[in-house]
Amino acid sequence: MFGVTTPAVDAARARLAELGYEVLVFHATGAGGRAVEKLARDGMLDGVLDLTTTELADELVGGVLSAGPSWLTAAGAVGIPQVVAPGALDMVNFGPAATVPERFAERRLLIHNATVTLMRTTAREMAELGTGIGRKLRAARGPAEVFWPLRGVSAVDTAGGPFEDPEADRAGLDALRAAVVGGEVRIHELDTHVNDPSFAVAMADRLHQLITEKARAAARRDTEE
Numbered sequence: 729m730f731g732v733t734t735p736a737v738d739a740a741r742a743r744l745a746e747l748g749y750e751v752l753v754f755h756a757t758g759a760g761g762r763a764v765e766k767l768a769r770d771g772m773l774d775g776v777l778d779l780t781t782t783e784l785a786d787e788l789v790g791g792v793l794s795a796g797p798s799w800l801t802a803a804g805a806v807g808i809p810q811v812v813a814p815g816a817l818d819m820v821n822f823g824p825a826a827t828v829p830e831r832f833a834e835r836r837l838l839i840h841n842a843t844v845t846l847m848r849t850t851a852r853e854m855a856e857l858g859t860g861i862g863r864k865l866r867a868a869r870g871p872a873e874v875f876w877p878l879r880g881v882s883a884v885d886t887a888g889g890p891f892e893d894p895e896a897d898r899a900g901l902d903a904l905r906a907a908v909v910g911g912e913v914r915i916h917e918l919d920t921h922v923n924d925p926s927f928a929v930a931m932a933d934r935l936h937q938l939i940t941e942k943a944r945a946a947a948r949r950d951t952e953e
Contacts, residue, residue: 730815732819732884735925736813736815736924736925736927737780739925743928744777747936749774749936756793758793758795758796760795761799768803771806773808777810778810778812781857781861785818789847789849792821792823800865804869805868806869809872810870811931812875814874817849817854817882817900818880818897820846821844823845824842836848836891838884846891851898853896854896854897855900856903857903858899862904862907862913872912873914873915874916875916875918875927875934876904876915877920877921877924878897879921882922882923
């Protein structure tokens, strides 16, 4: 969860709870991403819905909320289903405006409040992020899929919004497509915004399907043995 993806996370959480899951929600602040990874590696999770991937942007560009270079790999390493979206991938996070590195002075910045400054990711950065996501998911030992909202990836990446940049978003999606060619990672492109409830529900429903299919396959193997 992140402030700019809260409506989506709330909708996904409600849907998963309706389906009978105990849902744990983590904030995409670096520590949150690392906590999810630890729980996955410790075998405490049945599936992961990575709706907000902004920590990847901070790791790539140098923001303050990175979860580390290995983030988005734990679920794949242990083989549990994961469904991923580019939520808040349009931004790199910094503290007060005065703390933003000088090299970013000419970039598109959004002062969220006195302690939070956001910087829009460029088309080049989005392409690198798309490639990185694709490569990490291709290496997964379990099912891994991506849901991509075609009308914006955060509350400020909307038509007329301060971080609207269809070209950058498209660069991320194109790079992701190229990175998964020949693999088993499926990409779902939905003509909606990330915070549209239908997008979050679609992600939740697909994660439920993947978890159910994995459980059935395990049950069949146990029966055959």
